[in-house]
Amino acid sequence: MKNSRPVNVRRPEVMGWVQTEVERYQSPLVDEIRRSGGVLEREGLCVRLASAFGFCDGVRRAIEIAYATCRMFPERRIWLIGEIIHNPEVNARLDALGLRHLPWSGESEEYGKLTPEDVVIIPAFGVPVHLRRLLEEKGVALVDSTCGNVMKVWQRVRNYAGRGITSIIHGKVRHEESMATASQSRGEDGKGRFLVIFSEEEARMVADYIEGKGERSAFLKHFAHCCSEGFDPDEHLKEIGMANQTTMLKSETTRIQNLLREAVVHRDGHDARFHVFDTICGATQDRQNALFELLQHPLDMMFIIGGYNSSNTTHLAQIAESRVPTFFVESAECLESRESVRCYVPALKQVVSRPLPDFPEPVWRVGITAGASCPANIIEQVIRRLAELRAASISH
Numbered sequence: 296m297k298n299s300r301p302v303n304v305r306r307p308e309v310m311g312w313v314q315t316e317v318e319r320y321q322s323p324l325v326d327e328i329r330r331s332g333g334v335l336e337r338e339g340l341c342v343r344l345a346s347a348f349g350f351c352d353g354v355r356r357a358i359e360i361a362y363a364t365c366r367m368f369p370e371r372r373i374w375l376i377g378e379i380i381h382n383p384e385v386n387a388r389l390d391a392l393g394l395r396h397l398p399w400s401g402e403s404e405e406y407g408k409l410t411p412e413d414v415v416i417i418p419a420f421g422v423p424v425h426l427r428r429l430l431e432e433k434g435v436a437l438v439d440s441t442c443g444n445v446m447k448v449w450q451r452v453r454n455y456a457g458r459g460i461t462s463i464i465h466g467k468v469r470h471e472e473s474m475a476t477a478s479q480s481r482g483e484d485g486k487g488r489f490l491v492i493f494s495e496e497e498a499r500m501v502a503d504y505i506e507g508k509g510e511r512s513a514f515l516k517h518f519a520h521c522c523s524e525g526f527d528p529d530e531h532l533k534e535i536g537m538a539n540q541t542t543m544l545k546s547e548t549t550r551i552q553n554l555l556r557e558a559v560v561h562r563d564g565h566d567a568r569f570h571v572f573d574t575i576c577g578a579t580q581d582r583q584n585a586l587f588e589l590l591q592h593p594l595d596m597m598f599i600i601g602g603y604n605s606s607n608t609t610h611l612a613q614i615a616e617s618r619v620p621t622f623f624v625e626s627a628e629c630l631e632s633r634e635s636v637r638c639y640v641p642a643l644k645q646v647v648s649r650p651l652p653d654f655p656e657p658v659w660r661v662g663i664t665a666g667a668s669c670p671a672n673i674i675e676q677v678i679r680r681l682a683e684l685r686a687a688s689i690s691h
């Protein structure tokens with residue numbers, strides 16, 4: 296039985312206050328650079344910003360919703376499932392307003408203690424179906440900030456489930472959004488199937504199996520934690536439909552789709568039992584395209600700014616690092632000195648300390664972009680810190 300009360304918190308009486316709060320995430324300097332064609336020139340430093348970067352509409356909306364909820368329910372316990380977005384500064388500020396956190400598992404004690412007096416915010420990635428049902432049964436006030444682009448993916452996989460098609464989800468199996476999408480791919484009756492694949496290597500394993508070259512037990516062992524219960528590759532790969540986590544790397548997703556289509560054609564002689572629907576969101580695509588454009592310019596290094604657990608930001612770093620020395624940083628504090636920049640290396644899955652590269656040119660040519668969950672004020676702080684380091688290096 297559904298007892299929960301969905302609440303609309305974006306009401307005129309609170310949005311004025313919310314706008315003032317979220318202004319802190321803006322940056323006059325970044326706005327000025329945008330107006331000047333994306334270029335900032337200072338003595339010895341030329342900063343070039345990508346044409347699309349930083350906050351997307353879905354993230355902005357989720358943050359506004361979180362602030363509005365705090366304003367609307369000052370006397371109530373307000374819970375957030377996981378993180379509202381993947382940005383440590385934004386999350387820390389919301390925590391300071393008194394937000395409490397519920398884990399993703401739904402099996403923790405906190406869920407048992409929820410009452411109809413509690414308010415629970417669903418983050419931009421959405422939540423798995425079982426968790427939403429649990430909250431509905433508890434009768435809490437539900438504030439839903441799930442992004443519309445994520446919900447479009449859900450529609451698609453539910454549609455696959457209704458037609459007996461197995462969803463192949465290109466994403467990270469432990470990412471909140473992929474977990475939510477996988478749960479949706481079970482469909483209305485809970486009988487839909489899914490398989491989450493992360494890389495081209497895994498796609499190749501699936502393609503081989505479709506073409507009759509795979510070994511069943513090895514396949515099941517490898518994908519044991521990435522598929523629906525009772526997954527049978529001999530049955531459930533007969534008709535497949537592709538979907539993605541919205542923030543994956545576009546070029547990789549396309550290659551994976553082509554690989555699996557070719558496998559189905561190889562087996563069937565046609566692609567009638569292969570379905571595809573590109574669910575990478577426009578904001579992710581725009582930021583990747585803008586980075587490719589930016590990388591056409593001569594650059595000495597790239598700074599990618601955002602949370603280290605942000606999927607779309609990680610993909611920006613992967614694009615950049617194959618072309619130019621790249622520093623994936625969370626904040627200006629990572630730029631400790633010219634000799635030491637703390638940065639995250641996706642391939643190593645760890646934070647390392649690296650010096651800035653040597654500069655053959657008298658002017659440092661620096662490209663900058665930021666993930667969809669990174670506010671402009673952090674971008675400004677990084678630019679100002681770079682200018683400080685450059686001035687120090689000129690005066691030496």
Ligand code: SF4
Nearest residue numbers: 351353442444541576
């Ligand atoms: S990155 Fe895309 S899917 Fe994610 S919140 Fe932003 S617009 Fe929505």
